[in-house]
Each structure stands twice: as C-alpha cells, then as structure tokens.
Amino acid sequence: MSEHGPRRPVRTGALAAALTAALVLLCCTGGAGAFFLTELGGDAAEQLSPASMECTGDFEVDVTGKMPRFAEYGERQLRNAAVIIKVGQEMRVPPRGWVIAVATAMQESRLLNLANSTVGESRDIPNEGIGADHDSLGLFQQRASWGTVAQRMDPEYASRKFYEKLLDLPDWEKLSLTVAAQRVQISAFPDAYAKHEELAARIVDALAGGAARTALIAGQEVCDAAAGGEIAASGWTAPIPGGVGSGFRTASRPGHNGVDIAAPKGTDIRVAATGRVLVSRCDPDRRGRLSCDEDGWPGKGGCGWFVDVLHAQGIITRYCHLVDRPLVAVGDTVQAGEVIGDVGSSGNSSGPHLHFEVHVDGDRSSRGAIDPVPFMRSKGAPLKGAG
Structure with missing residues (x-):
C-alpha cells in the first residue's frame, strides 16, 4: 500500500545525538541498537524474554530467589529493584508505577542503597556505597523531610514513600516518566529519568512476569492491549x-x-x-x-x-x-x-x-x-x- 518512507532519507545520527544531549533521552550505556535487540541485553539474553513471558500484573516478585542477569546491573541491584516492585504490588500500584519507581532509582542511586559520608562511618546502618549528595540517602536519595536516617536507608520504607508521593499526583499514569518522577523527586536534573525507561521496563518484565506489557483498561490490568490511547506500563501504545x-x-x-x-x-x-x-x-x-x-x-x-x-x-x-x-x-x-x-x-x-x-x-x-x-x-x- 505504501513505499518504504521518504524518498530522500537523511542520515540524522548527529541530529539525534545533539537532541538527546539536550533532552537526555538516549541511553547512557551506548550501543543502543545492538544492545536493544537482545530484549534483555548482554548476558540477560539467556534469560526469559519479555515477549515470551506470561504477561500478568499478578505475578508475585521473589526478592530472595535467583535474579536474572543484566549487563548493566548486578544481583544486589536487581534485588533492590525486586524490593521496589514488591512494595508496589503490596500497595496495589499499577505496573506503570513500578517502571517509574525503578527508573527513578536507577537515576538516583544506580539501584544501590547509598549512604552519605556521615552515615557511611556508622557500622549500625548497613549501606551499599556512598552517594554524592551530603544529605540524601537510600535508593531514591531522599532528604530528611522523607524520614529518619534509618527509614530512608530501608529500601521498603523508601519505596513506599516514593509510591505515596507518586499516587498523590493527579492522573500520574498519564504523565511521561520524566514528568512523574520529577514531580515526586524535585530533582536538579529533571530530564535525566527518561533515559532509563526502556531498561526499567525490561527489568520489571524480567522480575514480574512481563508486567510492563500490561495496560490499565477499565480498571483492570490487561496484557498486550495498549491501543486507542491506553498506555502499557512500558510507556508504549x-x-x-x-x-x-x-x-x-x-x-x-x-x-x-x-x-x-x-x-x-x-x-x-x-x-x-x-x-x-x-x-x-x-x-x-x-x-x-x-x-x-x-x-x-x-x-x-x-x-x-x-x-x-x-x-x-x-x-x-x-x-x-x-x-x-x-x-x-x-x-x-x-x-x-x-x-x-x-x-x-x-x-x-x-x-x-x-x-x-x-x-x-x-x-x-x-x-x-x-x-x-x-x-x-x-x-x-x-x-x-x-x-
């Protein structure tokens, strides 16, 4: 019915790079094409592919079992992602919220439960590294107004506080990931979250039975049905x-x-x-x-x-x-x-x-x-x- 696109295709790699430098849209890992097509990327290509998983929002995340492999993140980080998703499940947050939360933690802490230099000197509060911000803590780098030091260093508490603030946003599921995350976090780098969305969706799929492929339709999570304006948890329609x-x-x-x-x-x-x-x-x-x-x-x-x-x-x-x-x-x-x-x-x-x-x-x-x-x-x- 149609020809294969414009007669005079323009090579726009430089334009794309320039735009994404400003928008922070391109993935920071490099090799986007070859990496992307493996579905899970790198070693994770041996694991379950999202397209072959049972697609359900009812899949119970196992935070203690074997973690899938991703080239970008190790087992400890994926276990933290599993905690974020599990808390979202317990709070009955739709899978779109899990993707937003995981992507936010990817940007804020690389999915590590980070302390600051003061907390890092204490043996009473376990941590997984020292963050760059002097007063922010945990997976979401939350400040003092979010809770005590011990609370913010608890991945379950930190995840719950993130979801509470997300759910308070009017029509949060209709917002882009960047806008939703920024309104919760009030970050100095508001455009930085978007680059993590694709990988966050694949992590959610791998840990939660393909849940990023579900769309909320008439109050129900429906698999592989994002069309006509409904948006899948992955962010696509x-x-x-x-x-x-x-x-x-x-x-x-x-x-x-x-x-x-x-x-x-x-x-x-x-x-x-x-x-x-x-x-x-x-x-x-x-x-x-x-x-x-x-x-x-x-x-x-x-x-x-x-x-x-x-x-x-x-x-x-x-x-x-x-x-x-x-x-x-x-x-x-x-x-x-x-x-x-x-x-x-x-x-x-x-x-x-x-x-x-x-x-x-x-x-x-x-x-x-x-x-x-x-x-x-x-x-x-x-x-x-x-x-």
Whole structure:
C-alpha cells in the first residue's frame, strides 16, 4: 500500500545525538541498537524474554530467589529493584508505577542503597556505597523531610514513600516518566529519568512476569492491549487500532521498511511513546512535487504528510500518509498516546492506511529500520493482525 518512507532519507545520527544531549533521552550505556535487540541485553539474553513471558500484573516478585542477569546491573541491584516492585504490588500500584519507581532509582542511586559520608562511618546502618549528595540517602536519595536516617536507608520504607508521593499526583499514569518522577523527586536534573525507561521496563518484565506489557483498561490490568490511547506500563501504545496488512520487507516488497495498518480516513494517529518530533512535513513525490494535499496512488512516490519522533535509547518511529498537515511541529515534545494527525492516503498509497516504521540508533535511513511487529509486541502494544 505504501513505499518504504521518504524518498530522500537523511542520515540524522548527529541530529539525534545533539537532541538527546539536550533532552537526555538516549541511553547512557551506548550501543543502543545492538544492545536493544537482545530484549534483555548482554548476558540477560539467556534469560526469559519479555515477549515470551506470561504477561500478568499478578505475578508475585521473589526478592530472595535467583535474579536474572543484566549487563548493566548486578544481583544486589536487581534485588533492590525486586524490593521496589514488591512494595508496589503490596500497595496495589499499577505496573506503570513500578517502571517509574525503578527508573527513578536507577537515576538516583544506580539501584544501590547509598549512604552519605556521615552515615557511611556508622557500622549500625548497613549501606551499599556512598552517594554524592551530603544529605540524601537510600535508593531514591531522599532528604530528611522523607524520614529518619534509618527509614530512608530501608529500601521498603523508601519505596513506599516514593509510591505515596507518586499516587498523590493527579492522573500520574498519564504523565511521561520524566514528568512523574520529577514531580515526586524535585530533582536538579529533571530530564535525566527518561533515559532509563526502556531498561526499567525490561527489568520489571524480567522480575514480574512481563508486567510492563500490561495496560490499565477499565480498571483492570490487561496484557498486550495498549491501543486507542491506553498506555502499557512500558510507556508504549499502538499508533492506531487497525490490523497489519503489508508487512516489513516481504519477499514481494523487500524495500518496505515498515508495516501498513489499515484504517478509515480520519482515524486518529497516536504517537507510540513519549519523545521529541524530528520531522513534520510533506515528502516530495517522484517528480519532486510537494503534492500531499491530495490522495496519492501506487507509484506516485513519497511518504506524503509524515512525522518522525525520537524516543529514549535512540528509537525513532515514523508515521506516513497523513490526510493533512501534522498537528505537531519539529521540536515539539509529545506524550505517549497524543494525537499527531489523522490517517489518510497522501503520497505513494493505494488507499487510507498508516505506514508505520521503527528505527534504531537514531538512524532515520533504511539502515536503521527494524520490524515493528516484534518490537511493538515486546512493549505490550502489539499491532493487530500481526501474529
């Protein structure tokens, strides 16, 4: 139904790097593409993959059993993450809150129960290292107003206090991870939390039976159903609720760098995850014309009206063939589930549909494209009609 994206793909690794330096969106571990595709990364690739786990919010976390392996974090740190999740379960916090809490602790303490120099001199209060802040303590680097020294150094108490403040935020589940974490923590580096979201979701999946793939629908945690505005605990949603027709780089269309999702003209297109708009424009057709304000046809060429959005860890999503000029502009910050335009048939198209692409490494060209179907399934936001 569509060509594989813009006729003139621009290599934007430098742009992505510049943007993320300002936004602190890219993962700090490096090697985002190769690492990301292992699902659990590094040695953890031998462990359960989120896409193969039973997806449930009722999975009871074991804080004393064997921990999965992650290249970035050791057993002690993962056990602390398990405590954070278990406290969230006991408080009946939805899994989205677990992801936010784990990501926050990743930023604040590297998932270590850190003391300060004064506390570190005391043998009465066990700790796992000395933090950089003179008056902040524990997994979440909480200050004196959060409790006594002993309380803040107790991972269960610290986790409970974090969740209490999170739950006090109006509509906290609709907020981006960065905004939610910042409103709880009041950090001097408010944009720093976002870079941990993808890995935090994978840790939650590994420790809690794929729970980051659940979405809260009608008050119930439902697995693999994030679409139509519902956001999975991972922070992702399907862009439209239609079914996949033409797939990624099929035998008949090896240059098709995304998937086509059928939907009536005018259907809302929602951004799949929180990010920053990189591109929002009309893609020229084969003749170099900017003719997006009309329905296209097979062989016309071009993506029509389209949008590219940069997400955490250098992931880029692309949305093609919009019916009108997109509702967002370059540089806009967009929240997961936000409407960015409507389904149309502009550009190289035989009928109304959304051409949807996923790219890694901040690479908008065909070299960065990956199959959106398994990617979105791993996020708990599967594209309907895709097995």
